[in-house]
Structures are given as structure tokens and as C-alpha cells.
Amino acid sequence: MQLQPPVPAQPPVPALEWCDDHLRILDQRSLPGALVWVECHDADDAAAAIADGVVQGAVSAGLVAAYGIALAARRIGRSADWAVDLQTDFERLAQACPASSHLLWVLGVLDDRLQRLRYQGQGVPDQLAQVAVNLHASDEESRRALGRLGVQVIRRHDRQPQKFLTLVSPHSDSHAGALDLVRAAQGAGLVEQLYLCADEASDACRLALWELDRDEVATALRGAAAAGQLMRSDNISWVVAGAHRIAANGDLISDIGTYSLAILAMHHGLRFMVVAPSAAFDLALESADELDPADGLLSPEGRLVMDVTPADLIDVIVTERGVVERPDESRIAELLSPRHLH
Template sequence: MAWGLGLLKALKYKDKELFVLDQRLLPHRVEWLCCTDATCVAKVIREMAVRGAPAIGVAAAYGYLLAAHTAVVRGDDLTVATLGPAYRDLAEARPTAVNLVWALDRMVACLRSAEALEGGQRLRRLIGEAQSIEARDVEANLAMSQLGAGLLEPGSERNWVLTHCNTGALATAGQGTALGVVRDAWAAGRLEGVYVDETRPWLQGSRLTAWELQQEAIPYRLICDSAAASVLATGRVGWVIVGADRVAANGDVANKIGTYALAVLARHHGVKFMVVAPRSTIDRDCADGGAIEIEQRSAFEVSEIAGEPVAPEGADVYNPAFDVTPAGLIDALVTEAGVVRHPNRAGIARLFD
């Protein structure tokens, strides 16, 4: 099935139902899951049917809205306290992606501000807030894509980029973060192609990023994660471009496991390193990368591939979903509010002035 970008969406909300494109089955099967309550939304987030920090945030906002609909049907008073269990269930679904709690806190603030209104008006306010969170991400994607693409020099001999995990339309509400930059750079004639890390253990690069690039006829070469050093040594790559799940106040970045290794390799080979993330991914209450909680996931994600065992039964597995890249290894942090070169605490703070 070939999809144009306008049809490629991870989430669709309609008539008290959230439809989630099950990304675990892509690219070979396209199936939608239907959630009618917050418990279901928390489950699809936790089990990675939907993934990517911005998309998780949007899904959580709609999950909170579904909890509000459920409360109204039960005849409960629509208050922050009533929706407290749904908030906690959603917030605990994935601990590293800060967009999740950011979106939930916006929904809570919206409900608190509407306490003086009657129940139907409170619900309408929440509907508008969830839609606003989704629309804001779409707009942020467009802004980041243009800013990031502008950093790639036209006519450079290093006219390939390398990316990790999936940071496109499947990971956001819009056209993507890092992959959005790739889209705009390709359209502007600023790059020749993309090296795509397969991204173990969930293979988001080979299953999702390669698929997205193929839909838009952007040239790419899929590589094993362990081939990245050899690719960077060729001199063809000008930028490594990645997304983020959390950015600390000092500019340290948590992203899909393997990102830190790419940053070290890029610095050694004289390749620039770009992180593309909306301001909602920046956690100003997190002092540095050492304070970021790193999600630990099931051993089966490493010891199996598509349900087939590849390791000895009972193998001891260490499976962190993310790692932290120090700010000192990052050449540019691209947000919808602007670009921070060589991010540090002062540069991050200026994004919120």
C-alpha cells in the first residue's frame, strides 16, 4: 500500500474514539486499533503500538479526553480528582518520553481553568485542548523541518545524512522531527540520500523509516546499526540527524538506544550532529541527563525477533530503551522556536524567553 504524506498518520480521533495505527505490524500489515477509554490508550502506548515522543503526547491527551467522556457517561462530576486514576495510568505508560506528561499536564490545567463552568462546557474545553495539542505538533513539525533543512549546505560533497530510529509522520502528528528535516532538505535539493540505521531491538529504522522514505521516493540505504562507523568513515555523510524523547535543561538528550554511540562516532569522523525536537520535549525541571529515568524493557525484545528466539533460552539480557547523549556532542538542537548551536543551559533557557 503506497500512502502519500497527507494520508500517513499515526493517530486519528473521531466521535469519542481514538484510532491508532499499529506500528508493530508495519510495513507488511496496516491495521488500526480502536480505543474508547484511557486504559486502552495507556496499553497501546506501553506496548509500542504507538511510539515517538510527540505522538505519545498527542495520544495521551486524547486518552485523557476519553476518560472525561467515560466520566460523563457514568454521571460523575468532571473534575481533576475524578480523572486522577486515568492521569496516573497514562503517565506511567512510558517513563522517559516527557511529551506524555507535558500533554497530560496541559489537559489538567485546561480542566482546572474550567471548574466554574458546567460539565458540558468543561468537556468541550477538553476537546478543544486535545485538538490544540495535536495542531501545535503539526505546526511545530513544519517549523523545525524548515529550520533544520536550512543547516544543510547545498552543494556539499558530504550530501548524505544518517538517521536513527523513526522520527517521521509515524512518530508525530505532522510530517516528523528529524525525518521532517530530511523531507524538506530533499525537496530543496540539499541532500542526495539517507543512511537508515535498522535500530535494534524494535527495528524502527528498517520497518518504519525505510517505509516512510520509500513512500516519498527519497533515496535511502538501510544499514545495520553496527555499520554506522564504516559509513561515517566514507566521508559521504555531513550530518547525523536524530529526534529526542527528553532534553534536559543543560542540553543533554535522551533518545533511542544507540544515539549516544552515533554522537561519539560523528565527533570522531568530523560529522555534525543534529537533534530535532519540539519544545514540549524539553524538561526544564531536569537538570541534566543523569536525572533522566531510562526505561528498561522486556528481555524478549532482544532475545527474539518477531517472536522467533535468536538467543539461548534464559539468556540474561540488559535492554534499556534509551541512552543519554551529552550536550557537548551536539552541534545543533532544532526546535520550532529556533536553533540552539552547541546547546547549553543558557541556550535552552532562551528558547522559552
């Protein structure tokens, strides 16, 4: 097989576009049939976009919430006490998706900045808007770094186009990092085929297929039950997973079915890669043994939506800060050390 040249992707469609006095959001509900944008002019619009599914995924919802606070401050214009005047807007946005720890973290970042700015008068709206813009830019840079470092890992093992397998769950957006990696690998000419495993035609699966099609990734949709046979018969090189949380020792908490994929990958001698932002590490959780099943593994209805993959089944974790081969507590601590540079 000849080494393929990099594949030019279609120009990206911005999911979020900040226009200073409003926010434009690509309506995820309309895809792939049509490109429809929804405009947000205040915190109420932003909260509705999150709650109604116009925007999907924890990171995107958090960014919309950040811009929602900036828009609320723009509408107020002047205030003697910004924290008091914006309190209702913070509460409304938090209630739009109360189960999202990332959205609540983003609102915490805005609130921390606001506490330092609350009596500064007219400059507060501009400064809150800049915080939201900075969070947005940081997320985009993080995704580029994840892809770049993941491609380096893939090339170290094989410079030829390869076959990948990943899982998409309707219950979370943990797979986002895995898809970012595959699209980056496609741009580097390293993807022969991606098998996308999903058990139902969910919105998450539909959006993933649309994104991959735009980047011309050869993608085949398969049921999760077919993963073992694909690994046995189709010369797959990499199983790629995202993360909901990662314990200090490298144990992975991710979409239900990830543990099964890791076991199958080990049995068939395939490499298992986790792709996730460094924020996914929960150093307060020494190992997944400490995890209460009710703490993130179960849906509000009591359905199991997450599982645990022990660290010894993981070949490599790729983050925007660097790469951890054969993850364990000491290697992860080194990666997350302030002294670490990738």
C-alpha cells in the same frame, strides 16, 4: 551534480484522526503490510491502544491519552464534579505507559484545565476535546517548524543533494525529530541518500523504513557498527540525532550509540545536528554530569539504553523555536527566553 527539484511526497496517512465521538488510530503493528485503523470510543479503548502498541512513540501516546480523557467526558455527559468522575480514567491512562514522562505531562495539562472547568456542567466535554485537538495541532506545527528550520541550516552549508546518517533505537522514539528533518530535506530536494543505522530489526526500524519509503527517501539500512566506515568512505555531510533530554549546557541524552556517532563525526570532519522539540530541554539539569545513570539511562531491566553526548561535539541544535549553533548555556537560555522569536 545538478540541483534536484523538490520531491513530491505521497499524501500523508494520518496516524490519529479525531472524529468527535471517537478516535481512529492507524495500527502501528500492522505496518507496512496493511493499513488498519483501530477505533477508540472511551478511555479504556485509548489505554489499551497505548499499552498494546497500537500507537507507538511518546508524543502519539500522549495525544491518545488526551483524546481518551475527552472521550471519557463525552460518555459521562453530565457531572456535578468532573474531577471526581474522571479520576479513574486519568489513573487508567497513566498506567498504560507509566514510564512516559510526556504522557504524564499531557494528562497534567488536561487535569489543570479540568480543575478550572470542574463545575461548568455540559460544556466540559467539548472543552476537554478542544484541549486535545489543540495539543494535536501544536505537535503537527512543531514538526513542520523543525523541518523548515533544519532545511534552512542544511542549505546554508550546501544547496546540493547530500548524504545523511542517523540512528534508530528500539528503546525509544528519540529519533523521530531526526526523521522529520530528513523527510523535510527530501521534500526540498536536498537528500541524495540516508543511511539508517540500527542493530536489530525492531518495530521502530520497520516503521521508520515505511515512513521514509512513503516520502521516497533513498534509504539504506546498516548496522551501527558500520557507521565509521560509511563516514570514512561515502562522503556523508550530516549526522542527525534526536534527543530524549538536553541539559541546560547543551549536553545531549539520547539513544545508546549517539555518543559514538558524535565522536566518529568529529574525527571525520562531519557536521552533527540534533533535532528535537524545545520541550526536550531540561533546564533543571545544568549538565549531564549531574545525571544519575538510573535516571533515564538504564532500562527497567538494568540495560544501558541511553548515552550522553557532550555539548562540544554538537554543531547545531534545531528546535521548533529556533536554532542554536555551537550550543552552550547562554545560547540555549536565549533560545528559550520568552523574548526569543525565530
